[in-house]
Amino acid sequence: MLYPIFDYLDRVLDIPGTGVFRYISFRAGMAAVFSLIITITFGEAIINWIRRKQIGETVRDLGLEGQAQKKGTPTMGGLMMIAAILIPTLLFANLNNVYIILLLISTVWLGLIGFLDDYIKVFRKNKDGLKGRFKIVGQIGIGIIVGATLYYNDDVVIRKFSTPVSIEEGIVETPSFQDVKALRTTIPFFKNNELDYEVMLGFLGESMVPVLYILVAIFIITAVSNGANITDGIDGLAAGTSAIIGLAIAIFAYLSGNVIFSQYLNIMYIPNSGELVIFASAFIGACIGFLWYNAYPAQVFMGDTGSLMLGGVIAVLALTLRKELLIPIICGIFLIESVSVMLQVGYFKYSRKKYGEGRRIFLMSPLHHHYQKKGIPEAKIVTRFWIVGILLAVISLATLKLR
Numbered sequence: 001m002l003y004p005i006f007d008y009l010d011r012v013l014d015i016p017g018t019g020v021f022r023y024i025s026f027r028a029g030m031a032a033v034f035s036l037i038i039t040i041t042f043g044e045a046i047i048n049w050i051r052r053k054q055i056g057e058t059v060r061d062l063g064l065e066g067q068a069q070k071k072g073t074p075t076m077g078g079l080m081m082i083a084a085i086l087i088p089t090l091l092f093a094n095l096n097n098v099y100i101i102l103l104l105i106s107t108v109w110l111g112l113i114g115f116l117d118d119y120i121k122v123f124r125k126n127k128d129g130l131k132g133r134f135k136i137v138g139q140i141g142i143g144i145i146v147g148a149t150l151y152y153n154d155d156v157v158i159r160k161f162s163t164p165v166s167i168e169e170g171i172v173e174t175p176s177f178q179d180v181k182a183l184r185t186t187i188p189f190f191k192n193n194e195l196d197y198e199v200m201l202g203f204l205g206e207s208m209v210p211v212l213y214i215l216v217a218i219f220i221i222t223a224v225s226n227g228a229n230i231t232d233g234i235d236g237l238a239a240g241t242s243a244i245i246g247l248a249i250a251i252f253a254y255l256s257g258n259v260i261f262s263q264y265l266n267i268m269y270i271p272n273s274g275e276l277v278i279f280a281s282a283f284i285g286a287c288i289g290f291l292w293y294n295a296y297p298a299q300v301f302m303g304d305t306g307s308l309m310l311g312g313v314i315a316v317l318a319l320t321l322r323k324e325l326l327i328p329i330i331c332g333i334f335l336i337e338s339v340s341v342m343l344q345v346g347y348f349k350y351s352r353k354k355y356g357e358g359r360r361i362f363l364m365s366p367l368h369h370h371y372q373k374k375g376i377p378e379a380k381i382v383t384r385f386w387i388v389g390i391l392l393a394v395i396s397l398a399t400l401k402l403r
Helices: 001-009 018-022 024-052 080-092 098-123 132-152 197-204 210-233 237-256 259-265 273-294 304-321 324-330 332-355 367-373 378-398
Strands: 158-161 165-168 169-175 175-179 182-187 195-198
Touching: 001 018, 001 080, 018 024, 024 080, 024 237, 024 273, 080 098, 080 273, 080 304, 098 273, 098 304, 098 378, 132 210, 132 304, 182 324, 195 197, 197 210, 210 237, 210 324, 210 332, 237 259, 237 273, 237 304, 237 324, 237 378, 259 273, 273 304, 304 324, 324 332, 324 378, 332 367, 332 378, 367 378
Parallel strands: none
Antiparallel strands: 158 175, 165 169, 182 195
């Protein structure tokens, strides 16, 4: 909302200082600060409001240490995270940018799915919450919107240069270029690292390419969203991990949206994607601010309102930046947690059929509960998972120079 105002003040009225709004770094910093202020300053009031409304966590007895003390802890704290993402983005981002519009829709859409799930659990006293098929329908819906927008919207392009950008004696020489519609993405760890979906899927027929691409978008958004939801099992784990992932994605967004850096690092230049740095900064600020109250021992839980939104937004960011093939690395914590559940359930069913009794690979799944069962303190588990998350983020960023 502020962007067009300051743009007018700068270009039309030529008021000194108003041109600072043209700089992504300034607006990103302001978005992060405002996001932190919203969560930390108003967090206490929001938590007290949730407590007065008796919106408390219902805890199932899983035999975990310290679990009983969490009963009644305010939940649905994801609402404060959503506010801390939306408000700074609306204030500081260019709202005419297709990527920003897509992320705003995704945040609200996925937050609403999670809110319905939490609402049914808390107010309807139904521990199962929103039925799985309705969650999937909602995730498919946003997947269709994201996939179709990225495929059909004319503003979603990549820029191909005829010759490299060069800098001589402080003067930037910009060569001729062409903005093209292309379903290309980045393959990590390879020298010629662009994968063209249209070439890969073209043998199925031209009409099938958008359908298959939208299916890819649906799968990625659903998988990462559910992965974050599974990871949200102990204090601070999902929020801290998401902040780490968000920082790595913010760096990718800045580099992919900067013509000089993208050329220097030999990565795909995506016009207007730099605006996503503002959204990613608000996202990081919301996660860190939420940690102020969610770190062990948690004063509030994000609930599905927050966790489904976090994972889905990360997936949409990766898709818009053509980094979806990096998700298994950059979102490795989410992947490990999800795989641990699938292995546990799969092996239990297999062993019951083969041996007549269900056997387990882990003491409990997801994986963080396995370590809890082993007697490792909750705070130490979270810290170790964060360390692994940082290492995975560094590996993801290292692919920038592995060309």
